[in-house]
Amino acid sequence: MTGNGDDRRDGVPRQLALPEVLYGRDAVRDRLASVWHEARAGARTLALVSGYSGVGKTAVVRQLQDQVLGERAAFIGGKHDQVRRSTPYVAVAEALGEFARHLAGLPPAQREARCARIRQAMGGLARVVVDLAPALAPALGHPPPLPVLPGIEGRHRCATAFCNFMAAASGPEQPLCLFLDDLQWIDGASLDLLRAVLCDETQVSRGGLLVVATYRDNEVDASHAFARAVVDAEAVGLPVQRIALVGLARGEVRTFLTDALDAGDGKSQESVLALADALHAKTAGNPFFLRMLLLHLHDIGALSRASGRWEWQADIVARLAVADNVAELMSARLRRLAPPVRESLAIGACLGRSFPLRLLAAAAGVEAAALVDAQQGPLAVAQREGLIDVFGGPEAAVSFGHDRIQQTALALTMPEQQAELRLAIGRRLLRDRDPRSLDDHLFVVAVQFLEVGDRLHDPAERLQVAQLHLRAGRQARATAAFAAACEFLEAGIALLPGDVWSRHPALALDLHRDAMLSAVTEARHERAAALFDMLLDAVDDPVELAECAGFRVMQLAMLGRYQAGLEIGLAFFGRLGFPIDAEHIASETDRILDEVQALLLRPGALEHVADQPVTRDPRLISALKLGIFLAPTAFFVDMRVHNLIVLRGFSWALHHGPCAATPAYMVRLGPVFISCRQDYSLADRVGQAAIAAARRFDDPHWLGDALFMHALFGSHWRHPLRATLPYVEEGVKRLRETGDLQRARFNITVPLAIECGDALDEVLAELNAGMGDARRSRKRHLELLLLPQRQFVLALRGQTVSPDSFADAELSDDALWRAVEASPMARTYYLVGRMKLAALAGRWDEAVAFADQAQPALWSITGFLMIATYRYYSGLASACAAASASGLRRDALLQRAAGDLAQMQAWARANPRTFEHRALSLEAQWLSVRGEDEPALRRFEQSAELARANRFSQDEALTRELAGRHLAARGRMQQARESLAGARHAFAAWGATTHERRLAAELA
Secondary structure: OOOOOOOEEOOEEOOOOOOOOOOOOHHHHHHHHHHHHHHHHOOOEEEEEEOOOOOOHHHHHHHHHHHHHHOOOEEEEEEOOOOOOOOOOHHHHHHHHHHHHHHHOOOHHHHHHHHHHHHHHHHHHHHHHHHHOHHHOOOOOOOOOOOOOOHHHHHHHHHHHHHHHHHHHOOOOOOEEEEEEOHHHOOHHHHHHHHHHHOOOOOOOOOOEEEEEEEOOOOOOOOOHHHHHHHHHHHOOOOEEEEEOOOOOHHHHHHHHHHHOOOOOHHHHHHHHHHHHHHHHHHOOOHHHHHHHHHHHHHOOOEEEEOOEEEEOHHHHHHOOOOOOOHHHHHHHHHOOOHHHHHHHHHHHHHOOEEEHHHHHHHHOOOHHHHOOOOOOHHHHHHHOOOEEEEOOOOOEEEEOOHHHHHHHHHOOOHHHHHHHHHHHHHHHHHOOOOHHHHOOHHHHHHHHOOOHHHOOOHHHHHHHHHHHHHHHHHHHHOOOHHHHHHHHHHHHHOOOOOHHHHOHHHHHHHHHHHHHHHHHOOOHHHHHHHHHHHHHHOOOHHHHHHHHHHHHHHHHHOOOHHHHHHHHHHHHHHHOOOOOHHHHHHHHHHHHHHHHHHHOOOOOHHHHHHOOOOOOHHHHHHHHHHHHHHHHHHHHOHHHHHHHHHHHHHHHHHHOOOOOHHHHHHHHHHHHHHHHOOOHHHHHHHHHHHHHHHHHOOHHHHHHHHHHHHHHOHHHOOOHHHHHHHHHHHHHHHHHOOOHHHHOOOOHHHHHHHHOOOHHHHHHHHHHHHHHHHHOOOHHHHHHHHHHHHHHHHHOOOOOOOOOOOOOOOOHHHHHHHHOOOHHHHHHHHHHHHHHHHHOOOHHHHHHHHHHHHHHHHHHOOOOHHHHHHHHHHHHHHHHHOOOOHHHHHHHHHHHHHHHHHHHHHHHHOHHHHHHHHHHHHHHHHHHOOOHHHHHHHHHHHHHHHHHOOOHHHHHHHHHHHHHHHHHOOOHHHHHHHHHHHHHHHHHHOOHHHHHHHHHHHO
16 A cells, blocks of 8 residues: 655644555565566456455556556556546546657657557558547647548447557557556446457457456446456457455554554554554555545544654544445545635546646636645645645646545535536636637536536526537547437437527537437437437428438338338438339339440440549438438348339439449449349449449448448359459458448358358358357347358268257257248358258258248348359259159259259359359259260269369369269269269368268268
8 A cells, every 4th residue: 555655734744644655465566567478478468456445456556557667668547537427538548648648758760660550550540549539649640530430330430440559559569558447437438449459359369468457346246348348358368367456464554554653662563553453453454444544543633643652542443433434534534624625626526537737727717826826725735635646837737646535525515516516617617718628628518517407597508508518429429439429419408498499400400410310329219219200390401311311210220120211211212302102113223224234335334433523412412321221221121122222323323423422322233233134244343343433432431332242242243252352351441440340240251261162160260250259249140140151061060960950069950040030131041051951961852942941032142142052052952853753843843953054054154263163063963864964974074173173172072972973873883983082082171071971981
């Protein structure tokens, strides 16, 4: 424990001075030092230091600071504040500010190299960090402002930026310790950033960063949001070290008191040890409580020095009850201070744990010099009492010595008086002529008014404070602190007069609109719906509400209410002047399709759409923005509406000029032409054009969208499968940078890897990583898409209960079906996987049954590569099942196989390297069933060789096994064995242990 140093009162030296030494924490100090060294050289680590208030958590971590700085590493920290919990990022901003000072203290060459590294890593996201800590602007090159991202994307962008910054600012060569104090009071926005850093799987194994977090263990249980974040961090493999602090042992209290009371001679020491034992019993060894109790005893004369010895009154000590509540001691001590001192401390407590001196002066309505006057200044007196610290010169800062002191300073005023005090502080700060009071401390000022709105009676003042809350809410939204935004914006709405829509429509619109957008992001669904209805009733201009309408559609989609969302979106299209008439959807769709196809006949016309002058029509721009929200909802309700929305968006660009969102409509033309005209080759061309257009608009969000959508829908129809991977990689990178983690986590890589025939052990590792990410981000729908693919791989590797089942020790087939049944896309993934599994095992009738089950929901994977996989396996299963069928069933199966073959051949003509071997394999089986043996064998061999040359191990294996069965059925057993041996070898290369062993047993 540490003391208060040279303890004075009213300028007169006191006889009780507590030593500045940390007692009883040597083991904890050594443990933290060891964790630091492990983190430097090993893996990123989280150290949790817990304990009761006053037990010395902060002091013991600050002791580590000396060691870290002594090793020329960086130590940065920040403290969460109970009074300022409505202010987002308090501790994070403090820590980043300390890092800015760390950079400023480096030698010029080293500083520039360090800053250059960080700037390179941050890319276009540097401004996000500067908005959190303006002091970093010079180091990050004064990046320009970024547009405010809507909803969850803004939150994800902020988290991505902070992760990138922490990764660039730390490392084995430049180790960093980040200290976050009092996490029991962490705000939601800060927790999002901390969770992102702790759960960043790409950095877990990289050393050089130690995050130290302290918290009161009596205020953080397993249900606390921070505790859940720690569980998530451990799930990704982050090392977590837990250090629990308890009170000092009796011997440690004796040592402290012996030093504090200078008990050198035997008699004094005997007396002091008796006192130490009594105080240990009263305080349970809590260092802060012990210090407060000593000062209290001295203040009331129960501990005094006479004749060179300390004496204490045992009866008074015996009557004290301290262990349960130290607040009474603090209150008694503060009550003995002069009223000006108590008032200054109370005002400071309203501002936070620490604050600039000039801000306190403005809040108190006095000159700063008067507060720190050496003789009578309230802060000078409080500092001599050991209650606060004042640092610096002209830009001095004030900090409470302990959060208990801050809490007690405020608690001394009654609730009624606290409200009046906050009101007075807020008014003074609003009137302050120094613009820094509001510009630099917007949240501090706005917080003063949060709970005193009912005390504002002057209409002009109420409007002024409402505007203040709007400003604070928007700043919170800009930094993705949406919970804080909701609080400020709702407070602003509460201050508006009943006739605000007629007298102050702009202010009313801004507050209600921003509140509605923030409520959607925070999943406050009922409030968001109510605000949207208010806006619809009060605002005539639909352009002003287009973003709100889009968010409402998105909100209803989140709730699974797609039909309701579609109805709202269509109604709003009508308000904008672009109604969609159900009776004319087909004719309008065909007209635009014909128009676009005609455009494609003109060389370069498609590619130059984005070069036209941009549109300036606000209604058109609003409709285009709304369409981006509405198209995904329409996809799940009425594909005709989805297609028309996409076609309209592109047609408007042709006739009225493009906008930044035009590439989004261009890239979605591919799936529309696939759906409406079965034109797969066009999907690649429009995708390439969309990517080029997005690059010309220089918009990273729409570029990420175009790259992602082209990888998902277009590239594979014209190019080798592995050529799609660069689109995936750049698209995911751009989407993460712009905060679109929803799609960045939509794993395209796994189905590509499966279809490419990549080694199944590598595919399984990718699947497990993707599912872990989906669980941690609570994206159940993404997990359900990966789950059937994982079970398919496990079945091939012999890790399910049987080769024909997706069930394993933890998951039954029935449970898996119930999980995916409600989602058309997840259900299709499951059924296609079961169809493939049955086909690979030669259970053809079962494969046909799964194909039949999958057919009604194939619309959900329109344009996906999986649709080609479906047609290939469906065709094979139908042809093979026809071999043992008769009559009408045989005819139906052959007709179905013929249709699948025709489609596969069309794809093969457009992209032979990806599809020709499958077309040949399917044709071979078709010929085999029809009795054309030699042509069938030639096709089988051609298919297998093409599959081998293009590294499609799974297709080579299946084709060689089909050829072997064909030969065996015709009595050519030696050739059959050779073909089956080739199939076994290909299955082994793929990693399909189940089928490699099956064939090995058959060939034995």
